Amino acid sequence: MxxxxxxxxxxxxxxxxxxxxxxxxxxxxxxxxxxxxxxxxxxxxxxxxxxxxxxxxxxxxxxxxxxxxxxxxxxxxxxxxxxxxxxxxxxxxxxxxxxxxxxxxxxPQPLAAEDYTERSGRFMTAGGSARRGALNGQSRGPPPSQRLAREYLLPCMEKHGICVLDDFLGPVAGEGIAREVRALRGTGRFTDGQLVSQKSDSSRDIRGDQIAWVEGSEPECRAIGGLMTSMDDLIRHCNGKLGNFRINGRTKAMVACYPGNGTGYVRHVDNPNGDGRCVTCIYYLNKNWDTKVNGGILRIFPEGKSQFADIEPKFDRLLFFWSDRRNPHEVQPAFATRYAITVWYFDADERARAKEKYLTAGEKSVRVELNKPSDRIEKD
Structure with a gap:
């Protein structure tokens, strides 16, 4: 910034x-x-x-x-x-x-967290529907995902370029996802995180996470797939209005783990070269996280502001921010095992231009269609 x-x-x-x-x-x-x-x-x-x-x-x-x-x-x-x-x-x-x-x-001074954080706790289940069946006891009206997108996500992104949703899925659904992530790590599928277009061996000096890419349709990743559907529902209701992007797909889910030995990720931009990624969406899985002891804060430096935003990687927290140069950010050293799931959404026009100019490296360049809207109601 x-x-x-x-x-x-x-x-x-x-x-x-x-x-x-x-x-x-x-x-x-x-x-x-x-x-x-x-x-x-x-x-x-x-x-x-x-x-x-x-x-x-x-x-x-x-x-x-x-x-x-x-x-x-x-x-x-x-x-x-x-x-x-x-x-x-x-x-x-x-x-x-x-x-x-x-x-x-x-x-720079920290932004007031209440400006970009919604703490109502009345959000989505892993199936994409109302966590409590109905909002405020009412069974009619627009779907909760549509209401959340219209009343909070869109204005928050327009004003701050950052949006935090707490208590997104609820403790039962969130723990189901966390179990899948821990099991996934136990299979040995995680590899050292790489940089876009990185061809040398200097990645570890820049980022210290270990990652695995997930479709969400794997039998052992059904809960993760439900999370991705919930993310897709929110984005679908924003399409055409979220920064005027025309979102037509996303990446697979990147499941990331910082092992807790002081590793982090230096200040960087997700999409510095116009590869098509327009919105970064991160879901956190860390119960009882104490940043004073465990570190691991995601610090965002919004372009044009003299302030930064500190995002604690709290359990069941969902974060959105612009993927381009408007939001340089860093993961500060983590001293406990830190889990997150990240999905990037593509702008159709920028992605098409990027394909004409060059091929991006890494599995994140694969575009995946958005999951179909959920039509079922689930409760914790």
Whole structure:
């Protein structure tokens, strides 16, 4: 997130990382977290890089002065340093002026959680219907998912770009999902989380989670599938009104586990390159989570705001936020096992453009149709 006079351009063009960046020494307007990511992005970047030629002739990361240069603390062996007199900025709140003095900008303050959190606890079951059969004792009117989407999700996303729904499915349904996730982890299907377009082995320095991809139709993942249907119901009622996106599908569910050994995920953007993902949806499964002891907060830095939003990974909590550069975010180190399930929704138009330009790496690029609307009522 930009702060004060800090440039909004400072993110890795390949993976979206926002810290320890290197500046392209040729055009000086693009940034990378490593020489490896600059090299991987060169085929695309050379089309807009000043001169249109590969820096240094044949090697995009040569140390001739046209390579990526460090930005406030970013160091890569062989890269040239920022020339004297050139201003450089860091997203951490400090801007280096030409004479070398540092200007400190005000630290961002937390947003008031009540502004983007709904705590009514009257939401959906794993089947997508009213948790208590009817809202306020009434059996008529629009479905609960439609009412929730219209009265809370849409206005909250429009105003804040973030929306939190607590007590989403209720304790029985939530525990059923948690059991499936724990069993899934016991099968050994979890692998180290990877970065979009990541081809090197540096992922573990950036993200420390372990993940498994789930369709939701597997016999051992029926409860997870019900959760995905509930998510789809909300999105379906928002379609065409949620940021004017035309949502026509989503990813599989990414079941993620931070093992609790101080692992986290550095500040990044889910979709920095226009791959089609427009909305990130995360469901948390952590009972009795104490952030003072266990850490693991998801901190979001909404673009254009001097405030951040701290999202505690509480049990039965559902979170929505924009997937693009409007919401850089990080997972702070977790010191207890931390579970979450993430689904990304695709904007049809951006996804089509992305397919024409390049193929995204990883299983998240597979588009899945939304589940059919639920027509049954379930209670805890």
């Amino acid at each position: 930009a702060s004060g006079g800090v440039s909004e351009r400072q993110y890795c063009e390949l993976c979206g990382k926002l810290e320890q960046l290197l500046r392209c020494g040729r055009c000086r307007s693009s940034f990378y977290c490593s020489k490896e990511h600059q090299r991987q992005d060169w085929k695309k970047h050379k089309l807009v890089c000043k001169g249109g030629e590969q820096p240094g002739g044949t090697n995009p990361t040569s140390s001739t002065g046209d390579a990526a240069t460090p930005v406030n603390g970013g160091t890569v062996t062989g890269a040239s340093t920022t020339p004297t007199g050139a201003a450089s900025s860091s997203p951490g709140g400090t801007d280096t002026t030409p004479d070398g003095a540092s200007q400190h900008f005000p630290e």
